[in-house]
Amino acid sequence: MTMSVADYARECAAQGLRGDYSVCRADFTVEQSYNYTADEQAVWRTLCDRQTKLTKKLAHRSYLDGVATLGLLDKIPDFGVVSEKLRKLTGWEIVAVPGLIPAPAFFVHLANRRFPVTNWLRTKQELDYIVEPDMFHDFFGHVPALTQPVFADFMQMYGEKAEHLIALGGDEMISRLYWYTVEYGLIQEAGQPLKAFGAGLMSSFAELQFAIESKDAHHVPFDLETVMRTSYEIDKFQRAYFVLPSFDVLRDAFQNVAEMAAIIGRHKGKPPLDPAKH
Numbered sequence: 001m002t003m004s005v006a007d008y009a010r011e012c013a014a015q016g017l018r019g020d021y022s023v024c025r026a027d028f029t030v031e032q033s034y035n036y037t038a039d040e041q042a043v044w045r046t047l048c049d050r051q052t053k054l055t056k057k058l059a060h061r062s063y064l065d066g067v068a069t070l071g072l073l074d075k076i077p078d079f080g081v082v083s084e085k086l087r088k089l090t091g092w093e094i095v096a097v098p099g100l101i102p103a104p105a106f107f108v109h110l111a112n113r114r115f116p117v118t119n120w121l122r123t124k125q126e127l128d129y130i131v132e133p134d135m136f137h138d139f140f141g142h143v144p145a146l147t148q149p150v151f152a153d154f155m156q157m158y159g160e161k162a163e164h165l166i167a168l169g170g171d172e173m174i175s176r177l178y179w180y181t182v183e184y185g186l187i188q189e190a191g192q193p194l195k196a197f198g199a200g201l202m203s204s205f206a207e208l209q210f211a212i213e214s215k216d217a218h219h220v221p222f223d224l225e226t227v228m229r230t231s232y233e234i235d236k237f238q239r240a241y242f243v244l245p246s247f248d249v250l251r252d253a254f255q256n257v258a259e260m261a262a263i264i265g266r267h268k269g270k271p272p273l274d275p276a277k278h
């Protein structure tokens, strides 16, 4: 691991991130500490109700199948209970973290079938969009698809390959690929309408509608090398959304790590491409 918890805590505080990193273990996990207020439970219910109406219409099947398997979302999840269910379905579990954690530590969790979920929730002033991942994003956005065996295996493989590619200097490029697919990817299968795939869209009332329905959303066909070279910002709507022709195209990219390693070799350290200019 490249960074100590103490150094990372200082960096996050300087950036105004909300998590309390003082209580982190070396792998950046904490206790969930299930003691949410009635107000927080009400925010959770509102978020789920509003967002479920949208995802039914705009989310890709892989996500909706996951929601059906995971079951009711009527109160803030107890991570222990959910982990027990996930372990039976796909061998995954969820672990609590204080918020964003460094990419290398994040990918080590994925490689071990542990998904990091933030232990605090956005406020009712942030129902539509929040600039850093909170529990609603991490849980509502990511966890449903982890009940689906194909996606569950893909996420573990992502973690494993990422460790290797980071060692080659690909930290930024492998994070961009994650960003523009797992977080903000769209899918349009042959003859089908455009659907949202990424978890950052599933958890945002405002950006999910923007990405799929707005004329101002910029849709770009998925291309591995272009994606790995394109910069992103976490605190605004994306300037470009990459459209996968199928989930298999993303999975297949990982079957050929030599190709990814070559892309890293060609572009590491170079200035990134601007998403607005694709």
Ligand SMILES: C[C@H](O)[C@H](O)[C@H]1CNc2nc(N)[nH]c(=O)c2N1
Residues within 6 Å of the ligand: 097, 099, 100, 101, 102, 103, 106, 116, 117, 118, 133, 138, 174, 175, 178, 179
């Ligand atoms: C892969 C990429 O760096 C990505 O932003 C990672 C980093 N750290 C994270 N940390 C948390 N808690 N949740 C996330 O989704 C991520 N994503």
Ligand SMILES: N[C@@H](Cc1ccccc1)C(=O)O
Residues within 6 Å of the ligand: 128, 129, 130, 131, 132, 133, 134, 137, 183, 199, 200, 203, 204, 205, 234
């Ligand atoms: N913008 C997302 C949260 C998020 C922030 C940063 C990274 C990923 C997701 C939301 O509103 O739900």
Ligand SMILES: [Fe+2]
Residues within 6 Å of the ligand: 133, 137, 138, 141, 142, 183, 199, 200
């Ligand atoms: Fe995420």
